[in-house]
Amino acid sequence: xxxxxxxxxxxxxxxxxxxxxxxxxxxxxxxxxxxxxxxxxxxxxxxxxxxxxxxxxxxxxxxxxxxxxxxxxxxxxxxxxxxxx
Amino acid sequence: xxxxxxxxxxxxxxxxxxxxxxxxxxxxxxxxxxxxxxxxxxxxxxxxxxxxxxxxxxxxxxxxxxxxxxxxxxxxxxxxxxxxxxxxxxxxxxxxxxxxxxxxxxxxxxxxxxxxxxxxxxxxxxxxxxxxxxxxxxxxxxxxxxxxxxxxxxxxxxxxxxxxxxxxxxxxxxxxxxxxxxxxxxxxxxxxxxxxxxxxxxxxxxxxxxxxxxxxxxxxxxxxxxxxxxxxxxxxxxxxxxxxxxxxxxxxxxxxxxxxxxxxxxxxxxxxxxxxxxxxxxxxxxxxxxxxxxxxxxxxxxxxxxxxxxxxxxxxxxxxxxxxxxxxxxxxxxxxxxxxxxxxxxxxxxxxxxxxxxxxxxxxxxxxxxxxxxxxxxxxxxxxxxxxxxxxxxxxxxxxxxxxxxxxxxxxxxxxxxxxxxxxxxxxxxxxxxxxxxxxxxxxxxxxxxxxxxxxxxxxxxxxxxxxxxxxxxxxxxxxxxxxxxxxxxxxxxxxxxxxx
Numbered sequence: 001x002x003x004x005x006x007x008x009x010x011x012x013x014x015x016x017x018x019x020x021x022x023x024x025x026x027x028x029x030x031x032x033x034x035x036x037x038x039x040x041x042x043x044x045x046x047x048x049x050x051x052x053x054x055x056x057x058x059x060x061x062x063x064x065x066x067x068x069x070x071x072x073x074x075x076x077x078x079x080x081x082x083x084x085x
Numbered sequence: 086x087x088x089x090x091x092x093x094x095x096x097x098x099x100x101x102x103x104x105x106x107x108x109x110x111x112x113x114x115x116x117x118x119x120x121x122x123x124x125x126x127x128x129x130x131x132x133x134x135x136x137x138x139x140x141x142x143x144x145x146x147x148x149x150x151x152x153x154x155x156x157x158x159x160x161x162x163x164x165x166x167x168x169x170x171x172x173x174x175x176x177x178x179x180x181x182x183x184x185x186x187x188x189x190x191x192x193x194x195x196x197x198x199x200x201x202x203x204x205x206x207x208x209x210x211x212x213x214x215x216x217x218x219x220x221x222x223x224x225x226x227x228x229x230x231x232x233x234x235x236x237x238x239x240x241x242x243x244x245x246x247x248x249x250x251x252x253x254x255x256x257x258x259x260x261x262x263x264x265x266x267x268x269x270x271x272x273x274x275x276x277x278x279x280x281x282x283x284x285x286x287x288x289x290x291x292x293x294x295x296x297x298x299x300x301x302x303x304x305x306x307x308x309x310x311x312x313x314x315x316x317x318x319x320x321x322x323x324x325x326x327x328x329x330x331x332x333x334x335x336x337x338x339x340x341x342x343x344x345x346x347x348x349x350x351x352x353x354x355x356x357x358x359x360x361x362x363x364x365x366x367x368x369x370x371x372x373x374x375x376x377x378x379x380x381x382x383x384x385x386x387x388x389x390x391x392x393x394x395x396x397x398x399x400x401x402x403x404x405x406x407x408x409x410x411x412x413x414x415x416x417x418x419x420x421x422x423x424x425x426x427x428x429x430x431x432x433x434x435x436x437x438x439x440x441x442x443x444x445x446x447x448x449x450x451x452x453x454x455x456x457x458x459x460x461x462x463x464x465x466x467x468x469x470x471x472x473x474x475x476x477x478x479x480x481x482x483x484x485x486x487x488x489x490x491x492x493x494x495x496x497x498x499x500x501x502x503x504x505x506x507x508x509x510x511x512x513x514x515x516x517x518x519x520x521x522x523x524x525x526x527x528x529x530x531x532x533x534x535x536x537x538x539x540x541x542x543x544x545x546x547x548x549x550x551x552x553x554x555x556x557x558x559x560x561x562x563x564x565x566x567x568x569x570x571x572x573x574x575x576x577x578x579x580x581x582x583x584x585x586x
Contacts, residue, residue, distance in 0.1 A: 015119070015131035020219035028347045029204035035492045039346050041204040042223075043489070043528075045211025046124060047117065047170070048192045048384075050523035050554070051489060059173060061523070061554075065211070066170035068119060068130070 001071035012069045019064035034080040058085040089439040090182040095123020096425040097417025098188035100432030106142040108440035108447040114145045125425040127217045152555045183412050184439035191381035191418035198480045200342030209239040209378030216242035224374025230254040230339035231378035233471040237322035254337040340480045360476030383419045385547040398543020406435035427460030488529040490522020502537045510545045
């Protein structure tokens with residue numbers, strides 16, 4: 001399947017998490033914090049810490065470590081607190 | 086017939102489902118992952134296979150999160166959301182039961198240190214889940230730091246996916262946790278399996294760069310290991326460390342991570358018995374990932390929500406795994422950190438007891454009960470051997486974040502306690518904002534409670550009426566008992582509907 005990451009189309013496999021797709025691309029962070037704008041990526045890896053938030057298909061606050069990719073998903077970096085588009 | 090509802094499909098939950106189904110009672114098994122196994126038996130998510138089979142009579146809801154449980158007459162109503170994580174369009178359902186088994190497991194405890202919020206610093210469990218579930222290495226040059234034998238399988242998983250593990254740093258003393266209490270020397274006779282394992286290890290010694298150390302450990306093992314299974318598992322990991330030339334160091338930890346937008350180096354230091362840094366022992370190591378694991382924190386929110394009694398941070402259970410709340414049973418790491426085997430036996434007992442609560446007539450699971458007794462002794466020895474010592478608090482600088490979600494620094498937390506006189510969990514949260522973010526204190530709660538000197542640090546932050554974040558639209562669509570009082574007997578078993586945005 002193919003997904004879009006920050007506007008670039010990439011290959012992904014069924015069962016992959018969004019985090020795994022991003023890490024395989026060499027990305028370690030895909031969110032900035034609300035206050036200090038610091039980069040964040042995966043931390044707990046099992047859905048507990050909510051650090052790895054990402055925007056999927058216009059919906060922010062999706063945990064990249066929990067969300068499995070779907071064909072055609074549009075994944076992009078989350079900047080601070082975002083509202084659904 | 087009424088169903089037993091089991092929450093969590095790790096070792097404890099799967100065993101509970103098997104036991105209840107084996108007693109002839111239908112079961113609903115609910116789990117947030119796409120595949121069975123939980124964290125311990127995590128399967129590859131991408132290879133299209135399923136390692137576990139569930140017996141007839143078990144309905145399984147995958148990718149389903151329980152976001153609330155509430156009491157109704159004669160039992161509990163469990164609110165479930167099924168579908169892609171955190172997405173709109175999930176299906177909301179609720180199910181009523183008079184026999185609920187909680188097997189929600191635990192997650193790694195991470196201690197804060199300067200730079201722990203840099204990308205590339207992750208929990209040991211994250212590295213493990215990525216390696217086992219997704220075939221991804223969190224880094225190419227990795228340091229593992231923490232306490233307890235769980236660090237060893239994580240090192241093995243990292244090696245499997247091609248990462249170079251620079252060292253495994255054990256803040257306590259390596260291996261004593263595999264000993265029985267009071268048997269810390271090689272003076273006692275070998276137990277079953279012990280001597281063989283020790284000899285095998287000693288032979289490996291000759292190829293190791295650290296012959297002295299391995300030989301010492303072997304001697305400890307020979308007198309001390311409690312079970313052949315544990316000895317073999319340990320020998321396997323130590324063999325791997327030796328073959329891969331991975332140092333396994335006592336009384337050391339990563340006390341700082343450095344980098345601009347990701348971790349590029351870490352400071353490793355020697356620790357004294359209380360985990361304070363030995364002056365002058367710091368050295369910097371170039372790495373692209375640091376994995377930390379300081380024991381485990383049980384996922385208490387559902388147990389707390391239904392009112393289960395908690396002591397020392399774990400759910401209190403009786404011999405049948407019954408909690409203090411009628412019709413609610415708990416098994417696995419929720420009741421004490423004891424590993425997969427103990428969890429399985431507890432699950433068997435909990436599932437059997439839950440079936441009996443629904444009227445099943447079945448023999449008492451005496452084998453599982455026996456294993457639980459020995460398993461808990463081993464778990465107690467482990468807990469004693471791998472404590473978290475308070476010296477970690479001295480690793481923090483004023484600017485170190487203690488709450489990652491709300492970006493609360495150590496200085497701000499101290500100011501809340503010392504200058505604003507915040508006492509009690511609520512005041513500390515409201516004044517400092519620590520624990521108010523999206524993780525709801527799951528990561529920082531225990532650390533904040535200890536830094537602020539709060540009572541019951543293990544469960545101080547566990548009260549979370551909504552157990553996982555859900556979208557407002559889903560909440561609006563869910564059943565509300567206030568609006569529609571429910572009776573166990575006359576309510577529908579499930580109530581499905583599509584969530585929209």
